[in-house]
Amino acid sequence: MARQSKPAGDWIPDYCSKADLAVLFGVSIRTISDLDQRGLISRAEKRGLYLTKPSIEAYIGSLRKTAAGRTEETKSKLTDERLATERVTRQISEMKLAELRGETLTLDEVSEAWAKIASFMKTAVLALPSKARAQIPHLTAHDAETLKSLVKDVLNDLADEIEDAGGVGASPDKIKS
Incomplete structure (x- = not known):
């Protein structure tokens, strides 16, 4: 005798509880x-019941x-990641194109340029006392x-201020006499 299957509507109940769905889906009630x-x-x-087949x-x-x-959740996450990556x-x-065109400078180039400027400024300012003595002959050695x-x-005060502001290479102990 051949076994006959019943139509889905005959053996699946129309309504079920959360607990029934949890058992059916293999998940928790939460x-x-x-x-x-x-x-x-x-x-x-009816309160507390769910439509079985549609669920x-x-x-x-x-x-x-x-x-x-x-x-939508997966799309949203993947889309956001793709957009961020792109x-x-x-x-x-x-940045690479700007570098190839010569429109940008590297951090080392900028640091080197500012170090040269600072060095020239320091030399010029430290030369002021001797220039003043040469221009004003009545100044004493004191x-x-x-x-x-x-x-x-x-110069030390400036170096301290620059160092406090986060400037690079502004150590006051590098000023020589």
């Missing part, structure tokens, strides 16, 4: 509550979409030393 909040299972008119179909459909990467790639390409001390103090 997961069923989450699915309910996300609208993935169908509530029945099963919706749950299986959501699993298929998630597996295929077509859910943005960074584009920025890197723009006056020249006082000027030299004042110039060093100003």
Whole structure:
């Protein structure tokens, strides 16, 4: 005698509880509550019951979409990651192009240029006392030393301010007498 199967409507109950769905899906009741909040299972008119067949179909459909990467959550995360990756790639390409065109300077080039400027400024300022003594002959050696001390103090104060502001290479101990 051949075995006959019954139509789905005959052996699947129309309504079931959260606990029934949890057992049927192999998940916790909390997961069923989450699915309910996300609208993935169908509530029945009677409180605490769910439409069995539509809930099963919706749950299986959501699993298929998630597996295929077509859910809004998956799309959103993947899309955001792709956009971020493309943005960074584009920025890197723009920086490389600007560097090839000679439109940008490297940090080393800028640091080297500022170090030269600072060195020239320091040399010029430290030369002020001797230039003053040559231009003003009545200045004594003591006056020249006082000027030299004042110039060093100003340079040290500037170096301290630059160092406090986060400047590079502004150590006051590098000022020589």
